[in-house]
Amino acid sequence: MLLQKSISLQAYNTFGIDVEANYFANITSIHQLRQIIFKEELKDIPKLILGGGSNILFTGNFEGIVLLNAMKGITLIRETPQEVWLQVAGGEVWHDLVQYCVQKNWGGIENLSLIPGSVGAAPIQNIGAYGVELKDVFISLDALHLPTGQLRTFSKEECQFDYRNSIFKQSLKGQYFIYSVCLCLQKQPVFNTNYGAIQQTLAQLEQAGKERSIATLSEAICQIRSQKLPDPKVIGNSxxxxxxxxxxxSILEAIQKNYPKVPNYPLKDPNKVKLPAAWLIEKCGWKGKVIGNTGTYHKQALVLVNHGNATGKEIYNLSETILQSVKKQFDIELEREVNVIGMN
Ligand SMILES: Cc1cc2nc3c(=O)[nH]c(=O)nc-3n(C[C@H](O)[C@H](O)[C@H](O)COP(=O)(O)OP(=O)(O)OC[C@H]3O[C@@H](n4cnc5c(N)ncnc54)[C@H](O)[C@@H]3O)c2cc1C
Structure with missing residues (x-):
């Protein structure tokens, strides 16, 4: 069993924050996970499950054990003329799974191309992009309860998926290690192209001779994302x-007095609307700002970046200042999507 001590986590988070964990273990099986969590010296210390570290901000050293999900495997467990069910180990890289399905021409997750991170973390915030969310293809997940070592299967309803949210970010936060996820993909895919710049990019690819297919749609999404978002290998971000x-x-109407064209999206509840956080932050003057080692990305104000040797606290402080300025200007309290470790 590979248990390491005093390990730098810099390579394990996409912000590139240089903090240490007291202990670190690569988890490759349930048996090994149980051995680690019940080891005498480890059983009572804090535990942090880590995938690709692409949705996490470390604000200090982690005084406990980091459990890196390194379980691999994709298994076809059910097939009908219309659909396939895949059982995917939590340590698989999400985009590798997307590419695997694209190659087989199985539809459902191509709009989620190029989202960084692991399959096991995907249910935590019900990952979503370009009009699709994980919950749209989700069947169930298998998880190990860290305090007791017991295994449990969660149905879609039990996961309580919502916009960038699930029960694993709420009442069961940090309790369950997700080691496997079951998804349903379609053999006769329905193309979801009504979002953002998809249609325009698809048209360009089709003009260049590509057929409309799952693969072309995935390529279009990858192109759009690469143009819009910073690559964490080049500039640290989450x-x-x-x-x-x-x-x-009423808040929308108040904003419309000064900004009649404020973008907004209807919700099920007719009395509420969704506003783009990026627009609000941009209107407060934050887009592309550099504050010491930190800042916001010049093409997308919603993305906070590490320009070099930023600490997690510096990035957290910037996020706090942005929160306060949006609150002051628009009377809206933004909520962090990124999981902040060490501030509460
Ligand atoms: C450039 C960039 C673009 C992004 N675009 C999107 C996007 O379009 N849509 C979107 O939804 N997200 C996006 N994200 C956020 C991120 O990719 C997703 O949230 C992803 O699911 C995180 O996976 P991870 O393995 O890196 O999780 P980590 O950052 O390692 O962990 C995130 C949280 O989940 C917990 N966790 C991780 N693995 C497990 C597990 N197996 N069991 C239980 N808990 C676990 C961790 O403890 C932590 O609280 C983006 C991030 C970056 C850097």
Whole structure:
């Protein structure tokens, strides 16, 4: 069993924050996970499950054990003329799974191309992009309860998926290690192209001779994302730092007095609307700002970046200042999407 001590986590988070964990273990099986969590010296210390580290901000050293999900495997467990069910180990890289399905021409997750991170973390915030969310293809997940070592299967309903949210970010936060996820993909895919710049990019690819297919749609999404978002290998970041707020219509109407064209999206509740956090932050003057080692990305104000040797606290402080300025200007309280470790 590979248990390491005093390990730098810099290579394990996409912000590139240089902090240490007291202990670190690569988890490759349930048996090994149980051995680690019940080891005498480890059983009572804090535990942090880590995938690709692409939705996490470390604000200090982690005084406990980091459990890196390194379980691999994709298994076809059910097939009908219309659909396939895949059982995917939590340590698989999400985009590798997307590519695997694209190659087989199985539809459902191509709009989620190029989202960084692991399959096991995907249910935590019900990952989503370009009009599709994980919950749209989700069947169930298998997880190990860290305090007792017991295994449990969660149905879709039990996961309580919502916009960038699930039970694993709420009442069961940090309790369950997700080691496997079951998804349903379609053999006769339905193309979801009504979002953002998809249609325009698809048209360009089709003009260049590509047929409309799952693969072409995935290529279009990859192109759009690469143009819009910073590559964490080049500039440290964690994608969108805040969620898009859902606000009462009265707040929208107040903003419209000064900004009649404020973008907004209807919600099920007719008295509420969703506003793009990026727009609010941009209107407060934050887009592309550099503050010491930190800042916001010049093409997308919602993405906070590490320009070099930023500490997690510096990035957290910037997020706090942005929160306060949006609150002051628009009376809207933004909520962080990124999981902050060490501030509460
Ligand atoms: C450039 C960029 C673009 C992004 N774009 C998007 C996007 O379009 N849509 C979107 O939804 N997200 C996006 N993200 C955020 C991120 O990719 C997703 O949230 C992803 O699912 C995180 O996976 P991870 O393995 O890196 O999780 P980590 O950052 O390692 O962990 C995130 C949280 O989940 C917990 N966790 C991780 N693995 C497990 C597990 N197996 N069991 C239980 N808990 C676990 C961790 O403890 C932590 O609280 C983006 C991030 C970046 C850097």
């Amino acid at each position: 994608g969108s730092f805040f969620k898009n707020p859902e606000v009462p219509r």
